[in-house]
Amino acid sequence: MGQVLVIFAHPAFQRSRVNRALVAAARRTEGVTVHDLYETYPDFLIDVRDEQVLLENHHSVVFQHPFFWYSSPALVKEWLDLVLQYRWAYGEGGTALRGKIMAQAISAGGPEDAYHRGGYNHFSVRELLAPFEQTARLCGMGYAEAFTVHASNQLDDPSLADVAHRYSAWLGSLRDGTLPLWLPPP
Ligand SMILES: Cc1cc2nc3c(=O)[nH]c(=O)nc-3n(C[C@H](O)[C@H](O)[C@H](O)COP(=O)(O)O)c2cc1C
Known part of the structure; x- marks a missing residue:
């Protein structure tokens, strides 16, 4: 079995x-497969069985x-709606994902202190990602602590290089099973 699959989604990758x-850091990380959703399905016609x-x-x-x-680009939602089928991902006999780990790597324009009660985004990133966490739970998966880049549009080049380095290490911990989980698998 492969190790970590990164499903990458950005509708304007050129910008x-x-x-x-x-994504460049992920491609350099051993045991990580990068799958670019908008590149593969620019017309949103997802091949469910391939996925x-x-x-x-x-x-x-x-x-x-x-x-x-406060969520993902639209193609990720389309992917979830189509790929996580009844009797495959959940429901009677739907055990394909049981025991696996789901995680999210998010870049947010908002600063860290905006994602709190009293901050202008009011909710924490984990709270906002609840539909993903609950999707993992329903499919019998664990859900790992997210990798979050805040104030993403204000990073200078050295900070961005540092973030990329930390992302590679985060993926390595996920691969090696040492990443803290917000939700353990059942
Ligand atoms: C349509 C749209 C919606 C956005 N919504 C949010 C948001 O809800 N919260 C946030 O912190 N940043 C938001 N942003 C900012 C993006 O997250 C930010 O531009 C991105 O992380 C930069 O990464 P990139 O250089 O890979 O494009 C939004 C940007 C766009 C274009």
């Missing part, structure tokens, strides 16, 4: 600075994307 650096086989062949899956309206 990306942060995710461009993160399921990719998941079956990896132990962990990371959704890497910019934070868009």
Whole structure:
């Protein structure tokens, strides 16, 4: 079985600075497969079985994307709606993902202190990601602590290089099973 599958989603990759650096770091990390959703499915016509086989062949899956309206770009939602089928991912006989780990790597324009009660985004990133965490739970998966880049549009080059380095280490911990989990698998 492969190890970590990074499902990467950015609808305007040509304008990306942060995710461009993160995805390059992921591609350099041993045991990590990068799958670019917008590159593969520019027309949103997702090949469900291909995606399921990719998941079956990896132990962990990371959704890497910019934070868009406190969630993911639209193709990730389409992917979830189509790929996580009843009787495959959940429900009667739906055990394909049981025991695997889901995680998220998010770049957010907002600073860290905005994501608190009293901050202008009011909720924590974990609270805002609740639909993903609960999706993992329903599919019998664990959900790892997210990798979050804050104030993503204000990073200078050395800070961005440092973030990319930390992302690679974070992926390595996920691969090696040492990353803290917000939700352990059942
Ligand atoms: C449509 C749209 C929605 C966004 N929504 C949020 C948001 O909800 N929270 C946030 O912190 N930043 C938000 N941003 C800022 C992006 O997260 C930020 O531009 C991105 O992380 C930069 O990464 P990149 O260089 O890879 O594009 C939004 C940006 C766009 C274009």
